[in-house]
Amino acid sequence: MKKVNNISNYMVKKSELKDWDSVFINPTSIEIETLRTGTIISKMSGLLNLKSANATGFDSSFTNEIGGNFKGILKKIYFRNYIQEKNSEGIEFQLKCRFINLNGVFLTHIHEHASGSPSLPNEIPYVYGNGEREENFFPFVYSNFFKNKVDLQKLDFLKGQDMPILGKCVDVFGDGSFWAISTPGHTKGHISYIVNGKETKSLITGDVCISKKGFELGVETGKFSLNIEQGRESFLKIKEFIKYYPCTKIIFGHETDEFKIEYS
Structure with a gap:
């Protein structure tokens, strides 16, 4: 057959956590590779x-x-x-x-x-x-x-909650360990993620930002975005968040500390 x-529709869970300080003082055993x-x-x-x-x-x-x-x-x-x-x-x-x-x-x-x-x-x-x-x-x-x-x-982020700096977010498992962030622009439903681990706190940008160099230079996704202006708004939210939480490890769309882009 x-x-x-x-x-x-993904079942969005109501979170008791209302700001990132409350999230990060309660890390979990979640890991990322x-x-x-x-x-x-x-x-x-x-x-x-x-x-x-x-x-x-x-x-x-x-x-x-x-x-x-x-x-x-x-x-x-x-x-x-x-x-x-x-x-x-x-x-x-x-x-x-x-x-x-x-x-x-x-x-x-x-x-x-x-x-x-x-x-x-x-x-x-x-x-x-x-x-x-x-x-x-x-x-x-x-x-x-x-x-x-x-x-x-x-x-559906309309069922999510407003979090400081990042706007609409969803506490994916309801325990503060894994957060989905609405970052439209590159695509209509683009999502970035925060992993709230005990060892490392990480932010997965997706194609809001492709590389470390792009992040440092302030370059957001270009012409392959569905909506470039909206993509830049999402990119600037990520930049602002990292300014307040600089210890967060950033995992760019196509570059990590383990797998770096080689320029020639």
Whole structure:
């Protein structure tokens, strides 16, 4: 029997925490680990202005063919600067090597960032912002990443709460450990995340900001954003938040302390 997508609304939990000081004095045992699943080659101007297409979370299909699990007659041209050197970089292989059984996936946005989803379990929930959609430029470049997924959940920030500096947020698990932040602009339903761990407090920007250099120079997402002005507003919120909480580790859309962008 063919599986059909079941799209529902993520159940937003009411939080007792009303400001970030209250959140951060009660850290949890939650941890975060970043995985390198592929490489993008771009000119510096492309990185800082986001003029190149971006992707994270590749699965091993990108090893065998340019464009991986995307479809369309122009996908090899569109993805010519996406490189995956070996199968072991694929998201599904890395999770298997770490003996990780996924219970769910929270996306910053769809775009190419969801391209590892086809190789992940079908029965677990996949959560993304309300208004997100897959790119569909049929027959040129298109995808169907969630074809066999049975539990798709949309996170509606209208049911969230207003938090200082960042505005609409959702206490995802209701215990202050993991927060979703509404950061629209790059896409309509773009989400950034805060991980409130005992060892490290992290802010995952998503494509609000792609790199450390872009953050330092004040460069937000460029022409590939659905709404550039709205994207800059989201970017400035993140900048302001880090000014007040400088000990927060920033995980940029395509750069971390472990995996740095190389400029040449």
